[in-house]
Amino acid sequence: MAYNEDDFLMISGIQHFIFCRRQWALIHVEQQWEENYFTIDGEQKHERVDNPEIHEKRGNTISIRALRVKSKVLGITGKCDVVELRKADDGIYMPQYGGNYSVIPVEYKRGKPKENNSDKLQMMAEAYCLEEMLETHIDKGYLFYFETKRREEVILTDDLRQEMIESIEEMHSYMNRGYTPKVRTGKKCKTCSLRNICLPVLNNQRSVKDYIQGRINE
Amino acid sequence: MRQMLNVLFVTKPEVYMGLQGETIVVREDNKTIARYPLHNLEGIVCFSNLGASPALMEKCVQNNISICFLTPTGRFRARVIGETRGNVLLRKKQYRVSDMEERCLDISRNFIIGKIYNEKWQLERYIRQYSLRVPVEEMKLASGRLSKYLTEITESENLDQLRGYEGMAQTVYFGSFDPMILNQKSDFFFHGRNKRPPEDRVNSLLSFAYTLLTNDIATALETVGLDPYVGFMHQDRPGRASLASDLIEELRAPIADRFVLSLINRKQLKSNDFEINENHSVYITDSARRTFINAWQKNKQEQITHPYLNEKIPWGLVPYAQALLLARYIRGDVDQYPPFFWK
């Protein structure tokens, strides 16, 4: 099965989805956002990324910045911060650069490594797109965190791949049904930029029926 | 809860608003008389006949600032609203629900339950607070009858029955309205509701408060992505914000009536703050309107605890909270629409 372009989901939504499924649905299904949502989101993006695709050659490595990617199979689209092409005998042949290259995605993240694996899943999704577009297999990528100034290697395991695919499929199913799940509320709600729209209290509040009955019987 | 932003009220009848960069420029006789930055604004309410430039309207639409045009006497004329928020899915659900009689009844019942509850407690507050100045027996009787309607209403089987109860409750409540006017009794009296045009000072104050409140509600509905023109209890009629009319029912007593009564009882407005036209309609004067609006805005800042959300919010966000809860109900997050109960 292949998805129609109109139904493609944003890869960057994975971070919302992993943080809270309801938050993802509020933003992507309902397209609700707080006044400042885009500003916040904008701040999280880093400086260089928005230039249109730039190709850079250094030694045996070619870097492509801000590369738009998509997968018809998964119905997702997004932008890779950097895709590194490294000369490698067992890589794919790229006539444009006259040689064989292996493909390595690199994502730049503000802050430090997260407790959840949303960054890894995002990278996996981008790698999946690259695989589909380049007819290759990608087995690793890098996450660079500005706060720790460290580059972390991410091995794209079968488990990670499976988790990513399942997440995307779940996202598509919510989107198709126009469904916003109720979720367990908790600590995360305190820092959630959408709490004023979500009203987390609705997720565990007593029923409205009781609320009304209580008042009538006063 | 969301932050509450300012509303700009343009009360002079002959001024024109233009745009300069990010600033509203107010002109009278081609002279600039005031400037206001656009950021921080959530709405403009304009009583002027001259209005606003298309460039300003465009800017407001882009920034989600609503503009409401009223006549200089405060009758609704038109609204310019920003880009609709949210997704078409919510609106489609709203339209579907509005076509289902059962669902309309379920929601409308809660609007009216909220309304009668709040009317009852409006009376009870005066009974408690001013036991020596109001006819307690008579008002207790009225409050008791409202309680009875409240129970009966839960069994109403169709919208007509519901409207019947609403009408009866209305008569009972307004029957006890005059006693709540404690001061300036010779100039401020209430013998029943009249609106087109208002025939006495109290009715003109009520009409004005309801207009402002309706506008706040319509803006709030728009902000959460609902269509203010498609209602559940009030039937659709071109040009009428039916859903805003639905939602205002439960908010009239605690927000508008309470406010109007306190303006009179605290003597913030006096008899000469009104003009009487040849046709006996009564209007608030320009300067009194400013007093009214200032007090109205101040009242909006006052904090309360929302009865269902259990969260502290300013009065000014109550319409927004209810609009949000309604949207969440339509989306299926809660089992019923939770009315705003104010005790």
Ligand code: SF4
């Ligand atoms: S407030 Fe809590 S439940 Fe709601 S979207 Fe945010 S994190 Fe999720």
